[in-house]
Amino acid sequence: MTPGGVGGCGGSGANPTGDLQSRLIAAAAAVIAENVERLSALDRAIGDGDHGINLNRGFSALAAAREQLAAEPLGRALQNAGTMLVMKVGGASGPLYGSLLMAMGKTLGDAAPTPERVVAMVDAGVAAVKARGRSDAGEKTMLDVLVPVADALRRAAVAGVARAELVDAVLRAADQGLEATRDLAATKGRASFLGRRSVGTLDPGAQSSCLLVHAVCGVIMEDAK
Numbered sequence: 001m002t003p004g005g006v007g008g009c010g011g012s013g014a015n016p017t018g019d020l021q022s023r024l025i026a027a028a029a030a031v032i033a034e035n036v037e038r039l040s041a042l043d044r045a046i047g048d049g050d051h052g053i054n055l056n057r058g059f060s061a062l063a064a065a066r067e068q069l070a071a072e073p074l075g076r077a078l079q080n081a082g083t084m085l086v087m088k089v090g091g092a093s094g095p096l097y098g099s100l101l102m103a104m105g106k107t108l109g110d111a112a113p114t115p116e117r118v119v120a121m122v123d124a125g126v127a128a129v130k131a132r133g134r135s136d137a138g139e140k141t142m143l144d145v146l147v148p149v150a151d152a153l154r155r156a157a158v159a160g161v162a163r164a165e166l167v168d169a170v171l172r173a174a175d176q177g178l179e180a181t182r183d184l185a186a187t188k189g190r191a192s193f194l195g196r197r198s199v200g201t202l203d204p205g206a207q208s209s210c211l212l213v214h215a216v217c218g219v220i221m222e223d224a225k
């Protein structure tokens with residue numbers, strides 16, 4: 001299989017977003033690998049301490065399959081990456097991140113990722129996490145980052161702002177959403193066993209979502225240069 005867009009030959013079978021997909025996978029896998037200890041330390045405080053290790057297992061698998069995933073059309077690659085995360089990550093976060101990517105990929109299908117479709121993809125992905133987790137923002141989970149990120153993306157896309165401004169709005173939403181989890185008491189997942197005692201610590205899943213949003217935005221801004 002030829003990774004689309006790599007090498008600049010542009011053969012008839014080349015995937016137009018292949019190079020982007022390859023860089024997204026590399027950036028996501030790198031940010032998780034660099035933050036394994038930080039994520040597990042947060043999970044040790046209010047969960048069972050495995051969030052960093054869980055995610056690193058899954059994102060390393062994506063990195064190992066990078067060529068194959070980059071050769072597939074974006075929608076299909078997202079669905080396959082989601083399935084791999086479900087299989088490899090385990091815990092609560094595997095099926096949740098898996099649902100996010102699978103729903104995004106299913107929503108895009110074989111279409112090209114126009115701004116309108118990216119908004120629809122992200123909305124569908126976040127809705128799938130809510131459905132799978134029976135949860136919503138305000139419960140000290142990854143949704144406290146994902147929901148405001150989807151809202152910021154939608155608002156910026158509807159307003160038709162430039163890419164840098166859109167990325168700024170998305171990053172601000174992610175950072176604020178993460179920080180807000182500190183003062184929340186968990187009502188879902190393992191941290192909910194602690195009740196009010198979970199207040200004072202950032203949620204590990206919100207932290208990983210925030211890191212992943214930063215990684216994706218970094219790649220998107222590289223593209224704009």
Ligand code: ADP
Nearest residue numbers: 051091092093133135141142188189204205206
């Ligand atoms: P586990 O809790 O099974 O050990 P992880 O440690 O990998 O799984 O992931 C924990 C993270 O998963 C939490 O910090 C939280 O963000 C997220 N999470 C757990 N349950 C839910 C849920 N019902 N809805 C949304 N996110 C959840």
Ligand code: MG
Nearest residue numbers: 047048050051
């Ligand atoms: Mg855990």
